[in-house]
Amino acid sequence: MNRNLCICLDFLTNAHKARIQTAAESAGFTPHFFTTDQLEQAAACLQHCEVLYANSPKLLRRAPNTLRWYCCSNAGVDLYCADPTLFANPDCMLTNSNAYGVTISEHVIMVTLMLLRRMPEYEQFLQRRSWPSPLPIRSIRDGSFTLLGTGNIGSHVAERLRGMGAARILGLSRSGRPVPGFDEVLPISRLDEALPEAHVLILSLPSTPETVNLLSRDRIALLPRDACVINVGRGTALDQDALAEALNEGRLAGAALDVMVPEPLPEDHPLWQTRNLILTPHISGNMSLGYTCDLNVDLFCQDLANYAAGRPLQSLVDRSRGY
Amino acid sequence: MNRNLCICLDFLTNAHKARIQTAAESAGFTPHFFTTDQLEQAAACLQHCEVLYANSPKLLRRAPNTLRWYCCSNAGVDLYCADPTLFANPDCMLTNSNAYGVTISEHVIMVTLMLLRRMPEYEQFLQRRSWPSPLPIRSIRDGSFTLLGTGNIGSHVAERLRGMGAARILGLSRSGRPVPGFDEVLPISRLDEALPEAHVLILSLPSTPETVNLLSRDRIALLPRDACVINVGRGTALDQDALAEALNEGRLAGAALDVMVPEPLPEDHPLWQTRNLILTPHISGNMSLGYTCDLNVDLFCQDLANYAAGRPLQSLVDRSRGY
Incomplete structure (x- = not known):
């Protein structure tokens, strides 16, 4: 039985999705793609997923206590570290993305x-x-x-x-x-x-x-x-x-x-x-540049392989330390 | 008898003057230093000089027909190329400064x-x-x-x-x-x-x-x-x-x-x-950075050695071509 992976991001191109599909398959996962205007569908799917790749505290709050890894597409994750009630599973791993x-x-x-x-x-x-x-x-x-x-x-x-x-x-x-x-x-x-x-x-x-x-x-x-x-x-x-x-x-x-x-x-x-x-209105890092999006996806796919193989995650955040 | 060199520039530090003094002496020249608020004194001195290092059409216009080389501290010399009446000596050499x-x-x-x-x-x-x-x-x-x-x-x-x-x-x-x-x-x-x-x-x-x-x-x-x-x-x-x-x-x-x-x-x-x-008000190149001034002086000193030795000047401008 395949394991499930929920992805809810707006910046993904078809090429990014294909890249994730390939990485997921070789790690034994089925990816499910949503955009942020499909939050309800994403939340329903998330109930059967152990991994979430997104940048949405709202969606994270809807995750079951069986979620084992939340890959945040952001670099700064202070919001997630400051509020432990966001994670139904207190041992859920958090990674960030140093793509910016x-x-x-x-x-x-x-x-x-x-x-x-x-x-x-x-x-x-x-x-x-x-x-x-x-x-x-x-x-x-x-x-x-x-x-x-x-x-x-x-x-x-x-x-x-x-x-x-x-x-x-x-x-x-x-x-x-x-x-x-x-x-x-x-x-x-x-x-x-x-x-x-x-x-x-x-x-x-x-x-x-x-x-x-x-x-x-x-x-x-x-x-x-x-x-x-x-x-x-x-x-x-x-x-x-x-x-x-x-x-x-x-x-x-x-x-x-x-x-x-x-x-x-x-x-x-x-x-x-x-x-x-x-x-400037918090614009120094954003998702409009192709290379930022590519790297974001690459970093996720690398850690998905690590996750599937039981290796430590490269981008793991120490939630108590805050980065 | 020493040959004379007139310098009328505002950006020179004492170190620059010492550098010019040394270069002038070894080329057989006596340098005479002025700032742009001493235009009359500079013009009087210029009557006995064969070289002028400045950026002043006004002063150049006062030069005798024995001036042989005008070293302009500017990069752009279109003004000097467009107006041949600025040079009493039609064969006066013009150099510019690629220091910017x-x-x-x-x-x-x-x-x-x-x-x-x-x-x-x-x-x-x-x-x-x-x-x-x-x-x-x-x-x-x-x-x-x-x-x-x-x-x-x-x-x-x-x-x-x-x-x-x-x-x-x-x-x-x-x-x-x-x-x-x-x-x-x-x-x-x-x-x-x-x-x-x-x-x-x-x-x-x-x-x-x-x-x-x-x-x-x-x-x-x-x-x-x-x-x-x-x-x-x-x-x-x-x-x-x-x-x-x-x-x-x-x-x-x-x-x-x-x-x-x-x-x-x-x-x-x-x-x-x-x-x-x-x-922006024509500020991309200006004389407030030390390295620009240093290079400006270095380029002049190099060409002063060339001039004294009868070698071609590195920064020579083709007045008909305009650069």
Whole structure:
């Protein structure tokens, strides 16, 4: 008797479905495909499935206690880790998808250049139809960069910064383990030492109890005046009020937030009017690029083979640790 | 008796002056340094000089007919080529400075990503404090790029696109000679063939009689609907009215102009209100980055040694050709 696999995702092409079909068959599974507008049908099917590949807390909540593996197509799974009631089976394995490093790193390179080249200030001039003289700018070439988070996203960012001639790339991670592409990696416990030299600080951290408010008001005060802060991880990692104050008072050069608290940002939120702040509506990683979708499917198929063979899952999340 | 060299530039540090002093002495020259607010003193000194290193048509006009070499610190020298009356000595050699490739290529990478990732559209949403769903975007990774101009700027752009995973980089140049970093280089005479496949078209051409209106109304009509056009060369290279119409009518996806006609853009110019157009006030290359200034001085010193030894100047401009 075949085992059943429920898939509820909107980005799959026919080629992706064929790829999953083949991987499922060789692992002894029958895949059942749904899109997110077919939630009821998916939930009915899910009752007979031991694996779910989706990104839907709503659907997960409908899963029976026989669900053994939830493969989330997202990279950030803080939502799933924070709420154990989502899982009827407390031992259900959770995996995430580190498929977003390339597209998010392109976003990071874009906003890094926009901040170093002072685009928010130029835009102020141009909105008034005024034509300023060149402002002193900075460059990726010969620059120094501090990356809080050395995972999939941080590594792709480091590779691109290096390719454009960055002089020094410092990483900070929980373990402080060396990572290819970084000149040095420090444990996050040494963050306070690194901040006074962080001229460009790039955050790509998951939201966990340890990362919430990591860049606190006190730590923002340690940054140099020319610092630019970029956040593409989770909005909880920094003290938004303190960041906005520092920007408005000129104690920081600029910032680019793709993630914030809350999302969407309410109409009357002070971040909308913060000086030298580039806001984007959580778009740095999304499913519109073919290579992101391909990798997402590939990572799932690899772990499906691992699952069927009883091997550990590559993308397994420690639900208590949060990533 | 020492020969005299007049330098009138604002960006020189003491280290640059020392470097020039050393190079001048070993070439048998005495350098005389001025800034642009000392034009009268510089003009007086210039009467006894055979070499001028500056970027000032005003000062050049005051030079005697014994001036043998004008080293312009700019890359674009169309102004000097178009007006022979600037040179009292019709045989005066003109050199330019290809010191801007790195900084201009960082600008190009920035606006390329801004266009592919639809930042002008996101900014429209955010100005209304509205929070859109992710729009389908494109990427440098796996993308194809068409570079009109394969010189210093084009080569640096190609290197960075390649480093970020571009799939295909086509160059077009006057000669069509192969250039490292490009998959293929075609002569500009084959431009009409290349345009229907130019999804991202990057212009870094000098202004010469041959490049004026090269991207004409008819040629803009050959571009695909998803085309993004970036110009960092000279504004004369394209038909601005036709470009603006194509953008406003949705026949092109976007454009980024750092150069335009005229500069500064008058307050009532239609470009200010053109859809999906990123305007910057001719800032892609400027003298605020140390490495640009260093290279500018190095290139001058190298050619000063060539000049003193009677060798051909590396950066010599063909005044009739315009670059």
